[in-house]
Amino acid sequence: MKREDAEKDFIREKFREYYAKEDVVLIPTDFERREFGFLLFDEGMLRHKGFKSPSELHKFLRDFTPSNVYYSCAYYENPEARMDEKGWLGADLIFDIDADHIPTPCKKNHDTWICPNCGFAGRGENPGKCPNCGSEKFETRIWACELCLEAAKAETLKLLDMLLEDFGFSEKEIAVFFSGHRGYHVHVEGSAVRGLDSVARKEIVDYVSGLGLDPSFHGLRQTRYGAARLIQGPNLDDEGWRGRIAKGVYDFVLTASEEDFLRVGLPRKTAKTLVENRGKILESWKDNGPWSIVKGVGLESWKKIVARGIYSQSAKIDTVVTTDIHRLIRLGGTLHGKTGMRKVLVDSLRVEEFDPLKEGIAFKKGFVKVFVAESPKLRVGDEYFGPFKSQTVELPTAAAMLLLCKGAAKVVKGHV
Ligand SMILES: [Zn+2]
Ligand SMILES: [Zn+2]
Structure with a gap:
C-alpha cells in the first residue's frame, strides 16, 4: 500500500467514526425534495441522490463515508431524475463568502503554489501563468488563517445587515454557517425567495456587491448659487445604499492617509486638503451639512472617494453561487474534506464572537x-x-x- 492510501484510509476511518454518531447532520427544510451529492474518497462525485428519510441519509453516510456531502439549494419534484427532468420547484437563496474572494495580505505568508509541469513554486495566490514555463495549471495549498476568517466574517456581517435592513428579511428566514474551511455560507429560506430565477438573483448579487451604483442617483450633486458651488451628498442616517455610501465615505475620510487618497486617484493637493481639513468636514456631516465645506475638493474627487466607500461597504460574495438555482452546497453538520472541520450553524445574534477555529472542530x-x-x-x-x-x-x-x-x-x- 502506498503512503497516500494510508493517509486516505486514516481520514476515512475518522470520518466514519464521526458519522456513526447520531444527529451530527442538520436536516434541511423539505428534505425529501432535495438532491444530494457526495464526493467519495475513491470514486469521485456521486450526485442525483434523493432520500425518503433522514435515517436513510444517516445510513448512507455510515456505509459510504464520503469526503464531502452536498445538497441542492433547489427543491425538486423528482430529486433523483436527470437534471432536465427533475421538475424545479424553487430554491433557497444562498450566499458564499470565501476568503478566496477577499484580498488578504496574509495569503502571501501561508498559501503556496507549485507548477507541476516544471516544479517552479511560490507563495501567495498563484500567478495565473507559470513565470518559468508558461503553464497555467497549478497545485495550490491554501490555509484558513485567523485573519482570513476574520475578513470573511466582516463581509458576512455586512451582508447580514443588508439582508435584514435593506431587504427586510427576518432573523428566522436567515441561517449563517461556518463553511468548515475558509468562510461562511448564508442561507435565506422562505416564500419570498423560493421562486426567484437567476436573473432576479443576479439583481440581488449586484445590490449586495454595490455594482453599477451611480452616486448621482444617491444624493451626490452639485448646485450653484451665483458664483458659489455647493456639493451635497447622502447622509449617514439615510436608508439603503445612500446611508452605506455616506458611512463608507465617512470612514475613509476619517482614517485615510495622504497616500490612501492618492491611491483612489486624487491629485496631491486635494489629498493634502482632505487630510488637513477632515475634522472640519466630518463635523459638518454630523448636522447633515454640505460636503463642500472646504474649498479644493470638487465633485470628481468626491466621486472617486464614493467609489472607494462603495467598495468598503459592499459584501464580497462568490456571485456564481447565488445566481445558480441548481447549486449543490455543503450540508450543515457534515465534514469538509480539506480540513476535517464541520460546517456549523452560527447563532445569528452572536456572529461577531463566533470562533470558527474552535466551534468548527469535529x-x-x-x-x-x-x-x-x-x-x-x-x-x-x-x-x-x-x-x-x-x-x-x-x-x-x-x-x-x-x-x-x-x-x-x-x-x-x-x-x-
Ligand atoms: Zn512551470
Ligand atoms: Zn490568512
Whole structure:
C-alpha cells in the first residue's frame, strides 16, 4: 500500500467514526425534495441522490463515508431524475463568502503554489501563468488563517445587515454557517425567495456587491448659487445604499492617509486638503451639512472617494453561487474534506464572537503522531501549532486531521 492510501484510509476511518454518531447532520427544510451529492474518497462525485428519510441519509453516510456531502439549494419534484427532468420547484437563496474572494495580505505568508509541469513554486495566490514555463495549471495549498476568517466574517456581517435592513428579511428566514474551511455560507429560506430565477438573483448579487451604483442617483450633486458651488451628498442616517455610501465615505475620510487618497486617484493637493481639513468636514456631516465645506475638493474627487466607500461597504460574495438555482452546497453538520472541520450553524445574534477555529472542530479527543512536510503556524481551538518543516510531532486529533486533509502530513505508525 502506498503512503497516500494510508493517509486516505486514516481520514476515512475518522470520518466514519464521526458519522456513526447520531444527529451530527442538520436536516434541511423539505428534505425529501432535495438532491444530494457526495464526493467519495475513491470514486469521485456521486450526485442525483434523493432520500425518503433522514435515517436513510444517516445510513448512507455510515456505509459510504464520503469526503464531502452536498445538497441542492433547489427543491425538486423528482430529486433523483436527470437534471432536465427533475421538475424545479424553487430554491433557497444562498450566499458564499470565501476568503478566496477577499484580498488578504496574509495569503502571501501561508498559501503556496507549485507548477507541476516544471516544479517552479511560490507563495501567495498563484500567478495565473507559470513565470518559468508558461503553464497555467497549478497545485495550490491554501490555509484558513485567523485573519482570513476574520475578513470573511466582516463581509458576512455586512451582508447580514443588508439582508435584514435593506431587504427586510427576518432573523428566522436567515441561517449563517461556518463553511468548515475558509468562510461562511448564508442561507435565506422562505416564500419570498423560493421562486426567484437567476436573473432576479443576479439583481440581488449586484445590490449586495454595490455594482453599477451611480452616486448621482444617491444624493451626490452639485448646485450653484451665483458664483458659489455647493456639493451635497447622502447622509449617514439615510436608508439603503445612500446611508452605506455616506458611512463608507465617512470612514475613509476619517482614517485615510495622504497616500490612501492618492491611491483612489486624487491629485496631491486635494489629498493634502482632505487630510488637513477632515475634522472640519466630518463635523459638518454630523448636522447633515454640505460636503463642500472646504474649498479644493470638487465633485470628481468626491466621486472617486464614493467609489472607494462603495467598495468598503459592499459584501464580497462568490456571485456564481447565488445566481445558480441548481447549486449543490455543503450540508450543515457534515465534514469538509480539506480540513476535517464541520460546517456549523452560527447563532445569528452572536456572529461577531463566533470562533470558527474552535466551534468548527469535529474531532475533540485524542492525539495523532504525524510527520509534517511543511505548514504555516496554525491555530486549532485555543492552541497554536507550528510552523512545521519536515518534523514528526504528536498533535491533538483536530490539528493532525487538518494537516492530513491538506496533504501536508503523513501518519506515523504507532499513533496513539
Ligand atoms: Zn512551470
Ligand atoms: Zn490568512
